[in-house]
Amino acid sequence: MVPKITKQKNNALANRARMLVSCPDQPGIVAAVSRFLFDYGANIIQSDQYTMEPAQGGLFFIRIEFDLEDLDNRRQQLKADFSKIAEKFSMEWSITRASRKKRLAILVSKEDHCLLELLWHWQSGDLDAEIAMVISNHNEMRDLVESLGIPYHHIPVTADTKAEAERRHLELVKGNVDAIILARYMQIISPTFIEHFPNKIINIHHSFLPAFVGGKPYAQAHNRGVKIIGATAHYVTEELDGGPIIEQDVQRVSHRDNVDDLKRIGRHIERTVLAKAVNWHVEDRVIVHENKTVVFS
Amino acid sequence: MVPKITKQKNNALANRARMLVSCPDQPGIVAAVSRFLFDYGANIIQSDQYTMEPAQGGLFFIRIEFDLEDLDNRRQQLKADFSKIAEKFSMEWSITRASRKKRLAILVSKEDHCLLELLWHWQSGDLDAEIAMVISNHNEMRDLVESLGIPYHHIPVTADTKAEAERRHLELVKGNVDAIILARYMQIISPTFIEHFPNKIINIHHSFLPAFVGGKPYAQAHNRGVKIIGATAHYVTEELDGGPIIEQDVQRVSHRDNVDDLKRIGRHIERTVLAKAVNWHVEDRVIVHENKTVVFS
Amino acid sequence: MVPKITKQKNNALANRARMLVSCPDQPGIVAAVSRFLFDYGANIIQSDQYTMEPAQGGLFFIRIEFDLEDLDNRRQQLKADFSKIAEKFSMEWSITRASRKKRLAILVSKEDHCLLELLWHWQSGDLDAEIAMVISNHNEMRDLVESLGIPYHHIPVTADTKAEAERRHLELVKGNVDAIILARYMQIISPTFIEHFPNKIINIHHSFLPAFVGGKPYAQAHNRGVKIIGATAHYVTEELDGGPIIEQDVQRVSHRDNVDDLKRIGRHIERTVLAKAVNWHVEDRVIVHENKTVVFS
Amino acid sequence: MVPKITKQKNNALANRARMLVSCPDQPGIVAAVSRFLFDYGANIIQSDQYTMEPAQGGLFFIRIEFDLEDLDNRRQQLKADFSKIAEKFSMEWSITRASRKKRLAILVSKEDHCLLELLWHWQSGDLDAEIAMVISNHNEMRDLVESLGIPYHHIPVTADTKAEAERRHLELVKGNVDAIILARYMQIISPTFIEHFPNKIINIHHSFLPAFVGGKPYAQAHNRGVKIIGATAHYVTEELDGGPIIEQDVQRVSHRDNVDDLKRIGRHIERTVLAKAVNWHVEDRVIVHENKTVVFS
Structure with missing residues (x-):
């Protein structure tokens, strides 16, 4: 479609x-x-x-x-x-x-807001790309994705099958897509995989990097008592949450917001930030120099 | 006055x-x-x-x-x-x-924007406090401060005289002020001094904490390529830049902004954030619980 | 569902x-x-x-x-x-x-972003309401809406059938819903209809009211050369775009943005602002006093 | 100086x-x-x-x-x-x-925040201009201004002396300054005067134009119950508050804020917006085309 x-x-x-x-x-x-x-x-x-x-x-x-x-x-x-x-x-x-659209693979786990946002931008014509496939370690979003005519690949990941799963990922995407979007994909990508897509894998991290690197950033943010939370879209490099930052945004919070509130508020920031970053990437607006980006937005 | x-x-x-x-x-x-x-x-x-x-x-x-x-x-x-x-x-x-105004000591080094902001709020009646004194390790702002009828104490600080300087600080403020404002005071306060003013010393840190703790945060921010910079007002505790956060704010930046631009943009954020935090403190709007604040703004 | x-x-x-x-x-x-x-x-x-x-x-x-x-x-x-x-x-x-969810009727024309946003909030559990029906003067969104188990009523409106259409609207909603959401419904509601739902009809206007009342607000905004655009959620009263404001938000734009860009940027503001307003309404957080709202958000 | x-x-x-x-x-x-x-x-x-x-x-x-x-x-x-x-x-x-600094005349009435901001930017080197003079219909700010080595002209304005006052203004500025800044100058400038400085007079209006044109915009905003207030810097043309917009900014407010609160919050917006606009003007970053600006910021 x-x-x-x-x-x-x-x-x-x-x-x-x-x-x-x-x-x-x-x-x-x-x-x-x-x-x-x-x-x-x-x-x-x-x-x-x-x-x-x-x-x-x-x-x-x-x-x-x-x-x-x-x-x-x-x-x-x-x-x-x-x-x-x-x-x-x-x-x-x-x-x-400009007429040669970039082909994207979107990887997603259970949280669907970033995927939905990208699909909405794609359907409305604001995201000028081809969504070649969605890959997930869960099966929940198959119906929605397939109803839009997009192939859906369910590749479960456990500690034991991680290497095998990544091999299947590579098989699907290599030579077949121009960029890979981690739309809240909660598995760590191996350096070997990353090497195949230098500055072509975009991740959305649910904090204002470099604050709260790693897991459970909203819990970390709540624990530190920050008054503003954020999200960061960046290219994936070997260093966890350390790659070149493409876009960030933030939202004000208060002592009244518990961890669940931060997650809820954060979802809005995440989807907006990721959509912007993907958009700039597919329109060739981002140049990476060392560990930074020049964004001609 | x-x-x-x-x-x-x-x-x-x-x-x-x-x-x-x-x-x-x-x-x-x-x-x-x-x-x-x-x-x-x-x-x-x-x-x-x-x-x-x-x-x-x-x-x-x-x-x-x-x-x-x-x-x-x-x-x-x-x-x-x-x-x-x-x-x-x-x-x-x-x-x-409400009629019993809190007495403040403001400590400042060379950069004057935070001090000027507090003085402006005070003169316009927006900061409902008494500025008991300004203490500085430099002498540049004496004329301005004294012209407003506020005592100015020049206490130089070197590696050798640090302890002695702090002794003189304590002499000036102990029993004499309700709170101490570090308005870009670039010396580290000792734990002994802090003990005398628990949750009564407010510092402005020129980054969006906990990102970029410690020195030269704008250089750190530039180096990391962030797309948003910020400032944080917090109570001073023994842990450097680790005390309860009172207020934070941010501003968007881009690859075009070099370290000097970040400093210039940051000065605006710093003065606004510090003024808000001091205002809330003197109006008894902040309750500290463990390492967080409840702010009834 | x-x-x-x-x-x-x-x-x-x-x-x-x-x-x-x-x-x-x-x-x-x-x-x-x-x-x-x-x-x-x-x-x-x-x-x-x-x-x-x-x-x-x-x-x-x-x-x-x-x-x-x-x-x-x-x-x-x-x-x-x-x-x-x-x-x-x-x-x-x-x-x-709190357990007695408000029943909503959503009215929509051709632009789907506000409807999609409400449906997403509803599906993710962030919008604590029952969506009793969607009514539209177009038929495009039937499949999507019905696939979620929500009744869809296609009621075309022309100059000749306007009164008849409104009679059918009233038949559907009266005694059956607690509030009506105009999610970019591009028809004017008659005073007679409004009387049945005082402070219970929420509209999203695509400008920062009271600037750019009436039609084509993004064209008006572009024409005036504003540097910020916005959207306003308000209760519908007899006065066009004049009812009590529930929520507003804005986004920075520049001379580079033409009318289509403003529309695209504006869609994001509209859906966010409307979702917040509806959320506050269904959680009984809004009190209307004369032509203003008190919002306990 | x-x-x-x-x-x-x-x-x-x-x-x-x-x-x-x-x-x-x-x-x-x-x-x-x-x-x-x-x-x-x-x-x-x-x-x-x-x-x-x-x-x-x-x-x-x-x-x-x-x-x-x-x-x-x-x-x-x-x-x-x-x-x-x-x-x-x-x-x-x-x-x-770039080395040939523009000469500015700043006109001000009783509220000093915009003047103070410009002076602060000028002193810190962020405003790359020469402040040739300050003209006021009041005498309060003479000491401050003269202490910085800037000439201060007190020209009272009443209904009777308005024409005469403007004649004196013109005498002072004509051929002597490159631009005129109305830093909360509460008198209307005549078309005759404006003709001498086409797109060279910058005014700060205390509302988010085109909302709340004319007098007492904060009272108007409070009355309308808006959730966001703003300020607008624009070139002065014959049409009151209708000239090309250079910059705007806004701040969130709530039902808790009365007119005095709006004024207090608004002062911060006004000074920031005006300083930005003046800065862009003196650095030749603004091109006026018809009633709009292209700002290369």
């Missing part, structure tokens, strides 16, 4: 491309890139740039959305030609088509 | 009292307290209550503001009579007069 | 009652009410009070949650006995059982 | 320039501008662009910060050369030096 709204959107975006560049800062980068696009007859729709620490040499980041007629047929040549400029400025770069 | 607005306010509040009570929960507490006040002819202006964990026995907290005619002359009798009820319900309690 | 979580919650709340009182302020109200409950053997779980303009006579509002053993059998007597106190203090009052 | 911090900053910014451009959208603008700067040997530090309604022809806006060696001596030539590009693309444009 393809959401109706997304379909209309895509036709309008058939010739839309997104260029992401990061390189050492030096004069002339913008001039070279914009001249290249102009000579190609492309029309720049939006452009965002950022220079990190300009005083100390600096790193230059730019994201450009542009329209190019007959993009589909010309993109190979475009990339080949651009690679010369890229080489000159030592760029890391990518050019992607 | 007494701010004009505060003076007017106080006349209106000459008969206003504030009762703070915490005790094990049981039926009949509110009935007993409200009956007592009614029999005395008092008029309840505001009342806030909270039961912590009612299912497991529970702890009961209540704050009542009431007006009682001729309060000044009758308060000793009022307290003596109330102590019988308090005993019956094993209450910890206090009754204070 | 009854959501599982709600069921458990209700058993725990079988003896929970909620008392709402408003009356002219005078000494002794709290003493009388709390004494009454104590004599009855009730246990006060939570109590919130507020005095409006205490200096000018004042109006007193209180909400008390209490547990009373065998509530179901004793509530008639409880009410009869309380009415004597109520008379003495000229109270407007109600005592309701 | 020149704040110490600002002085240091300025030395670093001696060669920093800011270019603001708006023109009809068409391919090649960025290429032409960035090529021009590259050929001149300028180094782009930051660049922000925005295309309004790209589908319908569109308007293009760009703000570029760049460093150019020996800027002071070369800027006349730079402007002359750039005017050829500007002509080709029908640009409205400006190039200003």
Whole structure:
């Protein structure tokens, strides 16, 4: 099933491309890139740039959305030609088509709010991606997911079957999806698995990281008596809850809120934060540099 | 110098009292307290209550503001009579007069924004306290403070003179002030000093605790790539940055903000959060229970 | 279908009652009410009070949650006995059982986000109400709603059939529901209909009222160049978008957001604000006084 | 008196320039501008662009910060050369030096919080402007202002002397200041005066415009029972409270807050919002288009 709204959107975006560049800062980068696009007859729709620490040499980041007629047929040549400029400025770069939707696998355990939110954004056309599959260590959400035409894989996980489960995960997703969303998936992902998807696995952690790393963050927050709770969407790296932060948000709480209240309030923060992060990821708005993100939102 | 607005306010509040009570929960507490006040002819202006964990026995907290005619002359009798009820319900309690302003000592180092904020609230009548003195390990703010008629004590602190400095601090404040405000005072207070002012020293920490405990929190925040920064006002206990949290607030930041930007943005959060916490403290709105606060704001 | 979580919650709340009182302020109200409950053997779980303009006579509002053993059998007597106190203090009052869920009719047009949000809260047990029916002038959401076991009534509305449609609405809801939720129902409700449900119809308006009353508020907002947009949940009165405000919230926007962006951002605000307002209503947390609300949230 | 911090900053910014451009959208603008700067040997530090309604022809806006060696001596030539590009693309444009601080006149009545905030930002080096004078229809703030070395002009205003007062205002500011800040100046400015400073007079209105235009907005807000109050900084035009909005912010309130509370809470919003707007204005971050602003913050 393809959401109706997304379909209309895509036709309008058939010739839309997104260029992401990061390189050492030096004069002339913008001039070279914009001249290249102009000579190609492309029309720049939006452009965002950022220079990190300009005083100390600096790193230059730019994201450009542009329209190019007959993009589909010309993109190979475009990339080949651009690679010369890229080489000159030592760029890391990518050019992607807006019409080529990223394929997502969503992993979920028992709590459904983050999954529901992503499905709602997808159905309403706000999440411009293809949901290739939902994988869960429980079976509860099968009906809902399958009723939307999305494949559902129930892969139980116990201490004994953890390695086997992950092998099956890998079989399902490898070469088949562009990104993996941990929508409150309560199992730890192994370093081996992560290596296959560097900066392509997005997790939602139910605290304002780096506060309350690890398990039961709402209980930790209640115990510490904080007056604000939060949630954090981040790329998954080997370090537990330590990967590059994509988005965070918070909500005010008080002494009146017990752990269950914090969980209830927290669910709203989690789903909003995760949806934003996934959205930015699929629209190529996030560049990871070391352990931080540059987000051109 | 007494701010004009505060003076007017106080006349209106000459008969206003504030009762703070915490005790094990049981039926009949509110009935007993409200009956007592009614029999005395008092008029309840505001009342806030909270039961912590009612299912497991529970702890009961209540704050009542009431007006009682001729309060000044009758308060000793009022307290003596109330102590019988308090005993019956094993209450910890206090009754204070709104017209009896708390005396504050403000400690400050080089950064002046928190001090300026408190002085502004005080001058505009929003901070209902007496600023008994400002103590600083620097001399820069003497003119400003003295021009407002507030004594200024310059007590330099070096590694060698730390103990001596603290002795002089104690001499100045002991028996002379009700609370001590660390308005970006960048020296660590010793456990011995803290013992003299349990839950009466308020510090502003420039991070969203428990994230970024200790020094240079904005550098830590920048390093971790957080998308939101914050500040925390808390009572000072032996554990560094570990005391009961009174208030916190946050502000959104982005990859564009370097450490200096975070400091600049943070200054606004710090001054607002500290001013709120001090305000609640002087109006007897905070009850500390173990390492948490109940704030009847 | 009854959501599982709600069921458990209700058993725990079988003896929970909620008392709402408003009356002219005078000494002794709290003493009388709390004494009454104590004599009855009730246990006060939570109590919130507020005095409006205490200096000018004042109006007193209180909400008390209490547990009373065998509530179901004793509530008639409880009410009869309380009415004597109520008379003495000229109270407007109600005592309701927490276990007796309010029945809601949800009216919706084409945009589904507010309906979906209410259904999600209901399924997760956060909305403690019974959804008696969904009524729509469109047929799109029938499958979803009926799959949850909720009756769906498709009542088309044209200029010619408006009166007839409203007659059918009334037939469905009168005596059958406790409140009506306009979850982005894009038809104007007639004064005659409103009279049957005073302060019992909740609408979500897609602007920060009183800014942008009437149609196309996001276009109005874009046109005015505001930097923040909002949504408002309010009780429906004869005056269009003029009834008592229950809840509002806002979100920051910029010159980059066109009308479609504002609509997309606004949908998130709308669903959150409406869900909060409905939640407070069904938990008897809202008292309407003239054209304002007192919300004991 | 020149704040110490600002002085240091300025030395670093001696060669920093800011270019603001708006023109009809068409391919090649960025290429032409960035090529021009590259050929001149300028180094782009930051660049922000925005295309309004790209589908319908569109308007293009760009703000570029760049460093150019020996800027002071070369800027006349730079402007002359750039005017050829500007002509080709029908640009409205400006190039200003960051080191050339804008001169401000601040007008204030009795409430001092907005003035104090601006002075604090100025002293701490966060407001990169010169405060040329403070004008007030009252005399209360003379000592404070003069103690900072800023000229203070007391010009009383009555119904009879209004025209004469404005004549004196004009005498003081015309040709002498770059912008005028109404920091809670409670007199209406005449259209004649406004004409001399198009989009150069910034006012802080104490409501979330367009809600509560005109007098006593906090009383209006209280009367309407809103749950959030706000403040709006805008350029002054002939239409009262109707000019282009630069910045807005809000704060949550409740039924407990009376008009005085709203005023107190509102003061914090007002000072923050005005300081931000003034800051953006003096850093050439605001472009006015028709009745809206593009803010490159």
